[in-house]
Each structure stands twice: as C-alpha cells, then as structure tokens.
Amino acid sequence: MDAELIQMLALKVTYAIVMVSVVMSIAGYTVLAERKVCAWMQGRVGPNRTVLPFVAAIPFIGPFLRNLGIFQPLADGLKFLFKEEIVPGHVNKFYYYLSPIVALVPALTTMTVLPFGEFTNAEGLTTTLVLANVDLGILFVFAISSLGVYGIVLAGWSSNSKYPFLGGIRSSAQMISYELVMGLSVLPVFLWVNAPGMTGSGLSLVSIVNSQEDAAWLVLVQPLSAFLFLVALFAETNRLPFDMPESETDLVGGFHTEYGSFKFGIFFVAEYAHVVIGSAIFTTLFLGGWHFLPWVADPWAPGLIGSLLGVGWFLAKTFCLIFFFIWVRWTLPRFRYDQVMKLGWAKLLPLALVNLIFYVILVTYLDQAAAS
Amino acid sequence: MIKTVVIERKPLSLSERTYLPQIASGLKTTLSNLFKKKVTLQYPEQRPSIPRGYRGVPTLVKDPNGREKCVSCQLCEFVCPSKAIRITPGDIPEDDEEQSHVEKAPKEFEIDMLRCIYCGYCEEVCPEEAIFLQEDYSLSGYSREELVNDKEKLYEMGGTLPDKHFKWDKKKTEEEQGNAH
Numbered sequence: 038m039d040a041e042l043i044q045m046l047a048l049k050v051t052y053a054i055v056m057v058s059v060v061m062s063i064a065g066y067t068v069l070a071e072r073k074v075c076a077w078m079q080g081r082v083g084p085n086r087t088v089l090p091f092v093a094a095i096p097f098i099g100p101f102l103r104n105l106g107i108f109q110p111l112a113d114g115l116k117f118l119f120k121e122e123i124v125p126g127h128v129n130k131f132y133y134y135l136s137p138i139v140a141l142v143p144a145l146t147t148m149t150v151l152p153f154g155e156f157t158n159a160e161g162l163t164t165t166l167v168l169a170n171v172d173l174g175i176l177f178v179f180a181i182s183s184l185g186v187y188g189i190v191l192a193g194w195s196s197n198s199k200y201p202f203l204g205g206i207r208s209s210a211q212m213i214s215y216e217l218v219m220g221l222s223v224l225p226v227f228l229w230v231n232a233p234g235m236t237g238s239g240l241s242l243v244s245i246v247n248s249q250e251d252a253a254w255l256v257l258v259q260p261l262s263a264f265l266f267l268v269a270l271f272a273e274t275n276r277l278p279f280d281m282p283e284s285e286t287d288l289v290g291g292f293h294t295e296y297g298s299f300k301f302g303i304f305f306v307a308e309y310a311h312v313v314i315g316s317a318i319f320t321t322l323f324l325g326g327w328h329f330l331p332w333v334a335d336p337w338a339p340g341l342i343g344s345l346l347g348v349g350w351f352l353a354k355t356f357c358l359i360f361f362f363i364w365v366r367w368t369l370p371r372f373r374y375d376q377v378m379k380l381g382w383a384k385l386l387p388l389a390l391v392n393l394i395f396y397v398i399l400v401t402y403l404d405q406a407a408a409s
Numbered sequence: 410m411i412k413t414v415v416i417e418r419k420p421l422s423l424s425e426r427t428y429l430p431q432i433a434s435g436l437k438t439t440l441s442n443l444f445k446k447k448v449t450l451q452y453p454e455q456r457p458s459i460p461r462g463y464r465g466v467p468t469l470v471k472d473p474n475g476r477e478k479c480v481s482c483q484l485c486e487f488v489c490p491s492k493a494i495r496i497t498p499g500d501i502p503e504d505d506e507e508q509s510h511v512e513k514a515p516k517e518f519e520i521d522m523l524r525c526i527y528c529g530y531c532e533e534v535c536p537e538e539a540i541f542l543q544e545d546y547s548l549s550g551y552s553r554e555e556l557v558n559d560k561e562k563l564y565e566m567g568g569t570l571p572d573k574h575f576k577w578d579k580k581k582t583e584e585e586q587g588n589a590h
Contacts, residue, residue: 078439082449368439369432 052168053149060148064309065110067359071309073106074363084109117302125196125295132195137296137303140188144310146181150174151317152243154327154348157339165243166348174242175223178318179216182273185311186212189275189292192304196295204291207281207374211272214381215279219269221389222262225396226255226322242318246326254331256323261392263323265385270319272381274311276362278369279377286371316358320351324358327351464529464542467520468567469560475569476577477501478539481515485531485540493524494531512577518560522548537576541567 069084076083084106092108093099102108124133152167171177186209193205230248231239249255256263272279283291290296293304320326327347329335337343372380424430450457459465472478481498499516531540545566550556558566 074443077447078442080442080445080448082447082451364436364439365432368435 049168056148056168057145060145060310060313061306062110063313064306065114067309067313067363068113068305069106069110070359071363071366072109074360075367078364078367087112114302117299117305120298122299123297125198127197128295129195129197132191133295134300136188136191136195137300137307138188139191140185141303141307141310143181143184143188144307144314147178147314147318150177150242151314152246152321152326153317153351154344156341156344159340161339163339166344167243170241170243173240175227175240175245175322178242179220182311182314183212183216185307188304188307192296193292196292198295200288200290201292201294204281204283204288204294208275208292211279211281211377211381214378215269215272215385218265218381218385218389219273221386221393222265222269223322224393225259225262228396228400229255229258242321246321246328249325249331250328251334252332254323254325257331259323259392259396261388262396263319265389265392266322267319268385270315271362271365272377274315274362275308276312277366278372280371281374281377312359312362313355316355316362317351319358320354324354459544459546463544463546464527464532466522466545466548466558466566467525467527467531467540467542467563468545469518469539469563470541470567470570471564472572472575472577473569474575474577477514477564478537478572479515479518479535480512480537480539481518482536484534484536488530488534490528490530491524491526493521493526495519495521512580515560518563520558520563522556522558523553538572538574541570543567 073083082104085104087106087108088099088103089108092102124130149168150171152165152170154166155163156166157163189208190205193201193203193208196202226245227239230245245255271277275281275283281291283293288294293301296304325331327350329337329350335343335347337346469477469479481496483496483498486494486496495517496515496519497517498513501512501514527542529542532542543566548556
C-alpha cells in the first residue's frame, strides 16, 4: 500500500473515533439533561451530589458544577460497569448477548453520513465536515437506523419471558408503521430541493443543507412534512408518547426487563444515541444545518473560526431539539398500543400521502411554469 | 325516585382530535414549571421542622433535679402493642442518701426500636410522665442488638424535661414530717 492511502485511512479512523466519542458523550449528557429537566419540571432539583474531589475544592466553580450534576453521567457509567453481571437461566445466551450490540451499532453507524459543518480554506475551497459524503445520504440513514429495531426484537425474543416479548412485538409493529410515514414525509423535501436538470446527488444530506443557505429553512417551506417527520422520529426513537417497547408502567421494563449491568447500559446509550442522531438529522433536513438563520447569510467569516462557529451553531440547534424531545416526554402520557397503531396507519399515513401528492402536483406545476 | 339525567358528551372538535392544541397547552404548563421555585429539601443538611406533638423516638426523662421519674410500674410494657418495651423492676440502691426509700426505679429498661411502631401509647399511659416520644426520627445501626436502646441510652436521649409536680420533693417532705403513707 502506498503511504498516501495509509495516511488517509489513519485520518479517517481518527475522525471516526473522535466523532464516536463526541456523540457518545453527548448521549451521556442527554441522560443527565433528561434527569435534570424532568426534575425541574416536577419542582425538584435533580442530581446534585456527584463531584470529583479535586473539582469540589475549587471555590464557586466546584459547587456550581456539582449542583449542575456534571459528573453524574460518569458515576452512572461506572455503576453500570461494576454491577454484577447476571444472566437469567432461561435466556438464549447467544442472542441475549448479541442484541445490545445490534441495538447500539446502527445508532452509531448513521452518524457516518451526517454532515455537521464546513471548512473553507484560504483558497475559497469548501470542504464539508462529514465522515463520508454518501450520495444516498438519507437512504443510508433510513436503511441503517431501521436495523436498530432488530436489537429490540432480539432482546425481547431471546429473554424468553413474557414482558420483554410483548415489548419486542410492540416495538416491531410500531417501527414498521412509522418508518413508512417517515419515508413518505421526506420525499416532498427532496422533490422540492432537487430542481430538474440538477446533476448533483439528489439524496445527499450535504446538498440539502446547502440548499438552505441564505434561503428559507425547509421547516418554513414544508411545515407539514417537518411535523410528520418529527412525529415519526418520536416513534422511531421510542420516546414518549410512543415508547411502546419500554412502557414501564405496564411491561415492567419492556424489552430490557431481563437485562442488567452494562448490557442494559448499552441499550440505554443506544436509545439516547438514537435521540441525538435523530435530532441532528432533523436539524440538517429542516433547520438549515450549520447555516445561520433563514434568509440570512452566515455572519461568520470563512476559515477555522467560522467553521467552529458553524459546528457550534449546528450543535446548538441539535441541543434545542433534544431539549424538545425531553420536554415532550415529561409532558405527555403514553398512547395505548391500539391508539399508536391507529394514529400511524389511519391518520399519519394518509396525511403523508396527501402531503406527497400535493407537493408532486405543486412541483410539477412550478416546473412547467418555469419551462414555458 | 331520582331521575337519571344522561348528559350527552360533546363530540370532539377537529382541533381536539388532532391533539395539537392540548399538547401545546401541556407543553406550556411544563415549561412554566421549569422556572418555578423548587420544593426539594436537601435532607442531611436541611432538616424539616418538627411539629408539636410529633411522635419520634421514645425516651426516658429525668426531672429537673436529675432524678429518675420512672418507677417501673410496667404499664408501658403492658400497653405496648408491639411488645417493644422490656422492664426489669428494681430498687434504688440503699447507699443513695438522696433518693433511696422514696420510690422504685427500673433496673433495666429496654426499648427495641426494630419493634417500636411509634404509636405513643407508652407516653399516654405513663402515670409518672417519665416516657416521652421526642423529636428524633432517624435511627440506623449495623446490627439488631445496636437498635435495642438500653436504660442509659434512653436517659441520654431523653434528657431533662420541665416538670410541674416535683413528686419526689413532696414525698420527701411528707416523710420527714412523719406522715408518709
């Protein structure tokens, strides 16, 4: 192998490791945010005891960080790691061990095609910050993220116990129902973005972000698509009001009832990684990605600083969306299973179809008008 | 006969059937809660204020002269519904000039805090006002034996409470005047 290839591989691997660790730590802190926001909404203060000894000694900052619970995810992670590893005797060992991995891997794989910023060098050459700029970006995301349900179904099945089994069944039914809505809701977006005669890749996430630069965000152009996508995203990430697989009030812990210690921890992180990635994808599709505001050009200059600001802006939008996920969770009760199915098939699916047909007609009309 | 009136439930309007206005108002409520004052009491550092008449740990008290008030009548032992109290009656030793020959006193007085249900019957039944349920409420120990409070511990926790009777003084003067009963 020549040196250039090795160098490129090393660079990509480094990028990948950095990105995985960033997303994992965001997922960890999303857990903290969930606990804090939930506590605040219920009039409590949330985790405020965990602190590292040397940080506690710093005046003002130490107590502040402690009250914010900054070190809580660390303690949680260690707890999962050092807990006794219990494997119930009635499980199918192979699939029992496999399912947490199957749940986590798709959640982390989708981030490869996720663009999160751009860097313009001195010559004005723009590079998008993304691990792999795949032409079929959104299709790749859908294909991989829907594999995540296998983790849950496998966990429910291999546990060989009734509550996980019910959780697994519910989750597979729900995922299939809402996947349709999700796919149908983004089709009009790509119809809208891809002008006829465009040679570039139509389904790339990078091109869809760049189409929102200095122009309207797609959430303003297609509010219904954005809404449908958001609802489907709630269902796909198993968040309330659609947390069928877990439903801790009627299914004990749902699919992960029989799991403990770090295997449960992996499920937990996978769930939050799905939330983080889902929020990031919504940001890229509908909220303009790293571009500033609708109809406003990016105020930051090209270069390293501008690139960092862009990434920060992208993260800020994502965090707002994660907050929205948490906020909704602690506001709404859960739908009953049949209500979820009814909502998915009888309400959202027809709505998504009508939305698609409307935009097909509209885009065709606009094209004809432009051509003539 | 009461006439039953069937109230027709109004059908949901279109906006209600989409759930969205209700969800929005719910989100508003939770968001306003986010900024409200928190009600959490940071327990070990902050303690709740104990109301009057609180039934905490049962203790034995002494009168303002530092004498034992308990005369080991064993009424509390008898009334205790969970049989947490065990008393061994005894005399006050002869060599105690101040207190001997006046009253009896318990030789052993044990309250098993693992059995105690904090009902307060012992305090209620005590004719000498010697046993009180005081403010302490959090007990912990590493063994069962540790949680059996003996006489010494009970007096240590009880301390001295104000007393309006001074029964001992009265008895002493009566004895000195020669009309002891």
